[in-house]
Amino acid sequence: MVRRLVVDPSKCVGCRYCELWCSYKHEGVFSPSFSRIIVVKDDRIGLDYPIVCRMCDPAPCIEACPNDALTRGEDGIIRVVDAKCNGCGSCVEACPYGAIRLSPRLRRPLICDLCGGDEPICVKKCPTNALRLYPLAEEDLSENEKAFDKAYRYALEEHKRLMRRWGLHVR
Amino acid sequence: MSDRIYGYAGRVLRINLSTEKVKEEPLSKELIYGYLGGRGFNVRRLYHEVPKGIEPLGSRNKLMFATGPLVGIGLPLGARLNVTAKSPLTGILGDSNVGGHFAAEMKYAGFDQIIIEGASRRPVYIYIHDGDVEIVEAEGIWGLSISKAYDIIRQELGDWRIQIAIIGPAAENLVLFSGIFFNVYRPAARTGLGAVMASKMIKAIVVRGDGYVEVARPRDFERFVEELEEAIYAHEQYWPRRSMGTSRILLAANRLGFLPAKHFTEPVVDYAFKVSGERLAIEYNVKNRACFSCILPCSRFYVIKNGELAGTYGEGPEYEALAGMTVRIGNDDLDYALKAIELANDLGMDIISLSEVIAWAMELYERGLLSRKETDGLDLSWGNMEAVLRLIEMIAYREGFGDLLADGVAKAAKRLGKGLDLAFHVKGLEMIQADPRGLKGYGLGFAVASRGADHLRSEPFIELSDNPDVGRRLFGEPEATLRLGVRGKGRLVAYYENWCALVDSLEVCKNIAENMEILPPSKMVEALRIVVGINMSVDDIMKVGERIVNVERAYIVRKGIRRSDDMLPRRFLREPMPKGPSAGHTIELERMLDEYYRARGWDPETGIPTVEKLEELGLDYVIDDLMSHGIRLKKASGSRQSSPP
Numbered sequence: 085m086v087r088r089l090v091v092d093p094s095k096c097v098g099c100r101y102c103e104l105w106c107s108y109k110h111e112g113v114f115s116p117s118f119s120r121i122i123v124v125k126d127d128r129i130g131l132d133y134p135i136v137c138r139m140c141d142p143a144p145c146i147e148a149c150p151n152d153a154l155t156r157g158e159d160g161i162i163r164v165v166d167a168k169c170n171g172c173g174s175c176v177e178a179c180p181y182g183a184i185r186l187s188p189r190l191r192r193p194l195i196c197d198l199c200g201g202d203e204p205i206c207v208k209k210c211p212t213n214a215l216r217l218y219p220l221a222e223e224d225l226s227e228n229e230k231a232f233d234k235a236y237r238y239a240l241e242e243h244k245r246l247m248r249r250w251g252l253h254v255r
Numbered sequence: 256m257s258d259r260i261y262g263y264a265g266r267v268l269r270i271n272l273s274t275e276k277v278k279e280e281p282l283s284k285e286l287i288y289g290y291l292g293g294r295g296f297n298v299r300r301l302y303h304e305v306p307k308g309i310e311p312l313g314s315r316n317k318l319m320f321a322t323g324p325l326v327g328i329g330l331p332l333g334a335r336l337n338v339t340a341k342s343p344l345t346g347i348l349g350d351s352n353v354g355g356h357f358a359a360e361m362k363y364a365g366f367d368q369i370i371i372e373g374a375s376r377r378p379v380y381i382y383i384h385d386g387d388v389e390i391v392e393a394e395g396i397w398g399l400s401i402s403k404a405y406d407i408i409r410q411e412l413g414d415w416r417i418q419i420a421i422i423g424p425a426a427e428n429l430v431l432f433s434g435i436f437f438n439v440y441r442p443a444a445r446t447g448l449g450a451v452m453a454s455k456m457i458k459a460i461v462v463r464g465d466g467y468v469e470v471a472r473p474r475d476f477e478r479f480v481e482e483l484e485e486a487i488y489a490h491e492q493y494w495p496r497r498s499m500g501t502s503r504i505l506l507a508a509n510r511l512g513f514l515p516a517k518h519f520t521e522p523v524v525d526y527a528f529k530v531s532g533e534r535l536a537i538e539y540n541v542k543n544r545a546c547f548s549c550i551l552p553c554s555r556f557y558v559i560k561n562g563e564l565a566g567t568y569g570e571g572p573e574y575e576a577l578a579g580m581t582v583r584i585g586n587d588d589l590d591y592a593l594k595a596i597e598l599a600n601d602l603g604m605d606i607i608s609l610s611e612v613i614a615w616a617m618e619l620y621e622r623g624l625l626s627r628k629e630t631d632g633l634d635l636s637w638g639n640m641e642a643v644l645r646l647i648e649m650i651a652y653r654e655g656f657g658d659l660l661a662d663g664v665a666k667a668a669k670r671l672g673k674g675l676d677l678a679f680h681v682k683g684l685e686m687i688q689a690d691p692r693g694l695k696g697y698g699l700g701f702a703v704a705s706r707g708a709d710h711l712r713s714e715p716f717i718e719l720s721d722n723p724d725v726g727r728r729l730f731g732e733p734e735a736t737l738r739l740g741v742r743g744k745g746r747l748v749a750y751y752e753n754w755c756a757l758v759d760s761l762e763v764c765k766n767i768a769e770n771m772e773i774l775p776p777s778k779m780v781e782a783l784r785i786v787v788g789i790n791m792s793v794d795d796i797m798k799v800g801e802r803i804v805n806v807e808r809a810y811i812v813r814k815g816i817r818r819s820d821d822m823l824p825r826r827f828l829r830e831p832m833p834k835g836p837s838a839g840h841t842i843e844l845e846r847m848l849d850e851y852y853r854a855r856g857w858d859p860e861t862g863i864p865t866v867e868k869l870e871e872l873g874l875d876y877v878i879d880d881l882m883s884h885g886i887r888l889k890k891a892s893g894s895r896q897s898s899p900p
Contacts (some may be wrong), residue, residue: 097552099545100356105330107467114328115363115467118357118507125356126415129400130542132568188465193671209329211488212543215390 085158086216088139092249095214098125098132102203102206108207117188120196121206137183137196161197216251225253261471262324262787265360273314273453277388278353282367292323294759295803296368297339302810311343314856321368322651323762327468331483334358334546335762336415344431344447344663345683347811348706351443352759354546357418364464380459393458400601408459413691417752420460423603425651426453430661432608440570444605445683446706471788479785488550490771500553501574502532512835513693516582517637518614523835530581532588537814539572544570551767564590572596578688579610584617585637595643602651611685612660619674631655679824681708691827693837699777702821705807714750741843745850753800800870805864809877812886818862821848858889866890
């Protein structure tokens, strides 16, 4: 089972604490430009939206790489094989979410590795609970769906979308 | 890099717009040890580089932006920036502090401090990215509001991550209390620095960088941050601040009886809830927003959902703007207050000063001292928001009666020849939204603050505890921490001024660092050891704060400021508070001043620092300079410490 980061943008306040600690954990320095999570902001309209690797399958970035420098593990994490990467940026172009950038220092793609998998630093540091790791367990709500009326079913459908933003795996 | 200074970008950028020359200078160790950053860096340089007699709106004034060593790293409270110049509003120290995301980006662009000299002949904006500087023609955006200019510059540069300092039409028209706005909603508003930027023909300053900041002791830093996170999250003020920011102060001020309602004639009002932060939280706020790297997101995005102003949205307001556009001008309509704040922001003005010039005119009008003819037909009855909205535009564009108010309340009263006693300012800077008769330490702070009437130079919040034990323990005087007490306030204010100078120089958030006491001097020392790698004692660092306050004092003393200028308007000294929990009180300023100068080691007759004090702080250059200006410095016998025992 693949786990990935789930974002609840309604909770994001745009502090970019995630960016800073991501760059520190991976690169040892504090800088949003070295972060694997990107908080898109537009202050005038109150936009704060964290963008992060969605671990697509099939992954356009892997397919676009001319040097086979990107590989996917069993955990679903997309990793860069440094020896093969020449910093061409094809993966950056290919990512449909704009979630990949090249590191300013080494010109290597910065792709979220879930900090190895168990406790991504961004999830740990987020002050508003806007980031979650999608869990392995799945919750089945279909019995509820059968038991109640149309109003409940509609409300539940909408609520499931919200629950998925909370990082829950619901069916 | 081996010569890298931990915690700092390590470089200073100097841009001369007259010659279009750009120069980079290394950040000197002497400056770091002596002044730490931000406000300290700026005031030290202002003292040297902007001598007496410089015209604030002339090309020889300098506009400086500086941040500090705790910004741009993952510390959960460091995001601030100081903007400094000689003030066109007051003629003395111009200085304002702002949060947001600009300061960190400036460091990633490579600079701890940016100094703008000279003046351009045509409108420009300055684009600073990764050490490069471009001066870009800005004819097309001159005249635009803050929000429009923000959108256009971002689209033109095609980069949403840029951080922008922008001026609006008010600054372009040289309104003397116009501010500099950082990405739309966050102003460095006080003391008229927008007009200084406009006088140099700069519409905006853009920063962007891919650089980074390192800390000296990473492992210790991780632990230190975790401790701070827990202290912040567990703090009793965390959730009230997160849900309301400073807007929560309005109801509290009403409870304690120090609101500035109807131009400081009503310390309590019966409609406080209607215009409160609590009501904003329930009916208007849609999300929270944060400064860079802050885990207490106290800023709020609001939408007006009902009524004729439905669809108006924006960020804020904080207490000062909220109380300024409601109680101070006698307005109980929250929707119209938000509209007025949005308008004043978008045109680019300091709402504290704005609220004073409007409230002053309203009091004169209500008393029959100002006629409708003199106001160009505006009915300035308390709370007439239609007139207020019109007047805000007239001030920004200097039309008719608005032109008079655009110079600030002190000059307006002089020009009008009326209402001089009712012009509520200190040293030319308009008073904030708190009545000093109900908050006496704050009142002393307003009187002595180096930039004029303002709470942020000292912020002696601890007197709100009304706990005599605290005062006895910290200042040897129980009254020091009683809101309506008098004795001990001199020591209290001197100590908090020194601490606030450190907060503004490390460029951390004053709400979290000082009001919530998350970063007392002992923690600042620890932060400096871990982040920068320098070892200072608590005494050492308090000396830095004291040094900054003394350089600022010397700067304004050089401009002629003396004890007689450390004054409050007559109403607060003579007219007893009319009602509420502070009823009957005036402010006993002279007694508090005597104690303050003693605590400072300044001559109590003149308010000038003594030779001993300046020597003790290593300010020999200040001694020489003041003497060269013919200022006599006294020798004190036994100058006392200002720090608590």
